[in-house]
Amino acid sequence: MGPAHKGAQHRGTAGEPEVMASALEGIGKEGKKESSKKRSGSPVEGLLQPVKLSRAELYKEPTNEELNRLRETESLFHSSLLRLQVEELLKEVRLSEKKKERIDAFLQKVNQRIMRVPSTPETELTNQAWLRDGVRVPLHQVPYTVKGCFRFLPPAQVTVVGSYLLGTCIRPDINVDVALTMPREILQDKDGLNQRYFRKRALYLAHLAHHLSQDPLFGSVRFSYTNGCHLKPSLLLRPHGKDERLVTVRLHPCPPPDFFRPCRLLPSKNNVRTAWYQGQSPSGDGSPEPPTPHYNTWVLQDTALESHAQLLSTVLGSASGLKDGVALLKVWLRQRELDKGLGGFSGFLVSMLVAFLVSTHKIHTTMSGYQVLRSTLQFLASTDLTVNGISLCFSSDPSLPALADFHQAFPVVFLDSSGRLNLCADVTASTCHQVQHEARLSMVLLDSKADDGFQLLLMTPKPMVRAFDHILHLHPLSRLQAACHRLKLWPELQDHGGDYVSAALGPLTTLLEQGLGSRLHLLAHSRPPVSEWDISQDPPKHRDSGVLTLGLLLRPEGLTSVLELGPEADQPEAADFRQFWGSRSELRRFQDGAIREAVVWEAASMAQKRLIPHQVVTHLLTLHADIPDTCVHYTGGHLDALIQSLKETFSTGEEALAAAVRCYDDLSRLLWGLEGLPLTVSAVQGAHPVLRYTEVFPPTAVRPAYSFYEQLQERASLLPRPDKPCPAYVEPMTVVCHLEGSGQWPQDAEAIRRVRAAFQLRLAELLTQQHGLQCRATATHTDVLKDGFVFRIRVAYQREPQILREMRSPEGIISLRDTPASLRLERDTRQLPLLTSTLHGLQQQHPAFSGVARLAKRWVRAQLLGEELTDESLDLVAAALFLHPEPFTPPSSPQVGFLRFLFLISTFDWKNNPLIVNLNNELTAEEQVEIRSVFLATRTKLPVMVIITPQDRKSSVWTQDGPSPQILHQLMVLAAEALPVLEKQLMDPQGPGDIRTAFRPPLDMYDVLIHLSPRHIPRHRQAVDSPAASFCRGLLSEPGPSSLMPVLGYDPPQLYLVQLREAFGDLALFFYDQHGGKVIGVLWKPTSFQPQPLKASNTKGRMVVSQGGELVMVPNVEAILEDFAILGEGLVQAVEARSERWTV
Amino acid sequence: MVARRRKRAARESEKGILSPPGYSAIPIKFSEKQQSSHYLYVREHKVREGTKSSWPQKRTLFVLNVPPYCTEQECLSRLLSPCGPVQSVELQEKPDLAESPKEPKSKFFHPKPVPGFQVAYVVFQKPRGVSAALALKGPLLVSTESHPVKSGIHKWIRDYADSVLDPEALRVEVDTFMETYDEKMAEEEAKAKEEEGVPDEEGWVKVTRRGRRPVLPRTEAASLRVLEREKRKRARKELLNFYAWQHRETKMEHLAQLRKKFQEDKQRIELMRAQRKFRPY
Known part of the structure; x- marks a missing residue:
């Protein structure tokens, strides 16, 4: 070997660890951290340690200040942790003093620039030629002709209003609202009529915009709508340069005080004349003009800007607790996407609500922010503003309109202090109900003693797609114009200035709510987003305001029925029912003899029943609103395809699982009644995923075609044949059979195994004799073929784990110590059956559990990580979504449940928290606190992923053997990547596209790919991208005689993996998707590729090379790659070495 | 490659x-x-x-x-x-x-x-x-x-065929095992019976659970139970809030509890702040 060669080799080895590290990116780092923690137990970053305080510190005399703080915490907050969290959150969202100074300086400059804008001569309103090029009027002027004159004069007054002054504005988007009082000279009498005021307002802004856009002070000058109202544009100013993101100043022109007469703007008055609006000459037939309550409110809002600001500053001004409370409420609303758009529950609204609660003495000014939040939520949860409106006005002036008048005009009523303006004018009933629903959920959370209420309440976002069971998009929005005409909403259109989206919203939601009836828990709609546009462009059209998205929260108990029962045929209501349901309504005679109107939906399986709302929605929208089903994009069952078997595309497998469970029930009855066993059967328990409804692909009855197999007649069994494709995979379902107690059992582990074997034999014999079932007994189990399903019965002896645990100390004292064998036995015969029956019960309560758990498992396995996590641990994570859904409600559709699974996996802090799954609600709050503290104290001894159940409070049985920290990290990364992709697809109104994208695993991280031949993959058809054709698997389609035991548990890829892991487990990791994966991913372990000294116990698969004159051992990679092919002869198609990382 | x-x-x-x-x-x-x-x-x-x-x-x-x-x-x-x-x-x-x-x-x-x-x-x-x-x-x-x-498919099919066992053989094996076991137990019992009440060379008599009078079983759980019972008996005799110092002490104890809780909470908050848990959106 020449020196040059040696040098090259040297470099190669030096470079190698680095390359390795980058291969596992971050994972390795994580792993190192974990392992160093395990070794030394020294404090590690990112891990909570039990607090150690010295005695002197704990028991020193308290200071006054400390006592005060403790007392305050006790009386004003839930706990000290909550207090600290709230303080931190407020620090995060509050504006810093430094930034405030910069904003103040900017505001002053803005004020000067506005005052300097030159005035213009007076022109007709319709003559807009004076407006310079490069600026467009930010208003749809329909109809164009309108009387009146306009000129621009600098504003009479510039006032800052809104949350900035109060100090309740929250990051990240800081807005400062500035009211510009237009001088009286601009306005004329009757400007309140026919949008004249709004036209002038828009022109005023247009002129202002033109001049301000010339100014280098501003980075951007754009138009937007005030709260999304299409008649009221506002001008957005942002500073130039690096401060551009700092603040947005919004300019709102408003009329001079007392310009409009309030009595002209009552909700019952008309201010938009029909004749003008429809472009006809006044007909004069004296028909009453329809009232324009929304139009009136928008005008009134402008007049009240300052008085509202004053009211809020007097109430909130001095009380810091109230300000904190308002800030928290704003965060709360924002996390729930309630605060944006027209008719949103904005921060202003919530500030006014707090002011109302202060005035009614429900909130006191000395309360803490947390208490304000709590009281406000309590009020929102208990008050329905759609029925009982509230008012800030306490005068008993008889000229003021009554609350009832407002209730007639608006769905939600909350009057301001003048008693004439409804602050909630644009809020729809659905939004109000949604707020109420959220407040109720939050109150439950606050009342419970769960200590992470803060996280769930204020830090967890609730986007629509994750909060609602089903989502539907209406697209394109222009269809709503036709809907308005169909629903006869002309007065509303006139009132809304032609905004057909908001005009149609209320009636549409009411229609759907009525139609969905008992299936629906809550219906919510997205609010059109507030658009921003450049001043040189026309304002966006109504149809461009995106998509209207409706979210349905379903009631699981209502989902099971396919019938919509109407009134009896001779009742007068029958006509209404017929009119409502149209052609779908038919007369039916029921079992009790009644003849009724009824609607019946076609749905045979659970999956189809879950999608009945889709049928209802499309039917009603076509019938009543003239929206064809091509415009309704319903997202509810897109993910179902992934857990459907190929043959039954109408069902997601709940039915097949139920059939298997029924067969198991029959079998357990046979076992109970078995005669002739020396001991009677005391309990039969299922211990297989099928028996808790969480097997991804449920088993079907097997009917083997004998010609496909080799027959072993003397054992009545079938064997696979090498010349045929691999036969269908049949997995026996494990059933644990307990026998009654007896003193006759031997007390020696080996002897017990023999006795158990004798029982297995006897069981097989008796089942064959008494019930004619085909059985096969081995030393540990008896396989039984019943109605095409195969069960694996294991006899269990209760005391066996105990006996395995017994150890005799030298003094002769018998002590109990856990051994691997005893733990395994305990898990298989006691914990697993218990878990199976508990989850079986959960499925009865929550019909969507099966779907969610199976989708979750499907996804994890498709990412090739299925074998690192036990089946049970994933089932428990899925169960946690149902038992601890906060801040959501338990999922009623697999889709939303799966999204939340991904969210949980990607965000849960496994390092510092156990996942407590409170099955059957057996753990009390105190016990949970205890569990958490024990967890912290023993963290280093526990597995990376800790799942606690009432039956398993300390050890986390199901995650003991994995995943490793690296795998868990990888899983979290994958989930974090999949979630946004999937949510984006589901929220896309054009349809989700290829929904399987999120299920396809990334393969570029693996060092070696082993491609398998589909001929020997028995579950080939289950693959995520299901092949169009596969091989015959030796099954008959019609029932035939089956007295021979089918081939059980024969899955070549699995057998291959076991061999690979046994032979090369310390050199590499192997990843595979058991559901029809065609590829095994191999990842070399970086540590085992370090050259190692010679050791007799460490030669596995290695060879000796000389390195720098020293003999060391390195993996014999080339031979190993060939071994991959040899061990899997017939199964392996190709071994593809993809990286050169293993260069040694 | x-x-x-x-x-x-x-x-x-x-x-x-x-x-x-x-x-x-x-x-x-x-x-x-x-x-x-x-x-x-x-x-x-x-x-x-x-x-x-x-x-x-x-x-x-x-x-x-x-x-x-x-x-x-x-x-x-x-x-x-x-x-x-x-x-x-x-x-x-x-x-x-x-x-x-x-x-x-x-x-x-x-x-x-x-x-x-x-x-x-x-x-x-x-x-x-x-x-x-x-x-x-x-x-x-x-x-x-x-x-x-x-190897591969052929091996797995063979393994599966091997796993289908003969129940008769199992029965025979169980029966033989239990027979030996029963014999062994009977032998032990006979031996215990023989020793019953017979003092050894130092004069000690071994008491077994098969004796005439029931005795406390020698298990850890039993000894714990006895200790627990003693403790309860003692607690019943004690007077609470009788002396002034007892009052004082309970008050102080309460305060200490609150302090401890407060410290814990503060630590929790610190951690959450570090994780930016207070950014609501």
């Missing part, structure tokens, strides 16, 4: 096969088709003076790194038979001196483990075999046309 292989081949021919000191390396391949080979590292089995070993000195060959497809005992003995007649082959997970060749395990209760890389002790009939094996050049071929070794 091809380039590397060529390089490797060149290197090997240049230097011969490297082996750890004291061992010699024998290349081994699955079949003619395999290009690169694994290496068996072999040496004579030796133990230090005084250590017991069940394998005969001089005649035993110690083999490291036996590949997973070479796990049938016949296979290794066939490969090494050119060196001299082989008496026995013992394959193990790890090198293990103390264990002697075990009696064959029941195939019903101890299913065959899946093999990985193993070590082997090969006992030749004559010491000459060992030295011949050490000089072996190879490469050895595991599967040849005359003696094909099954």
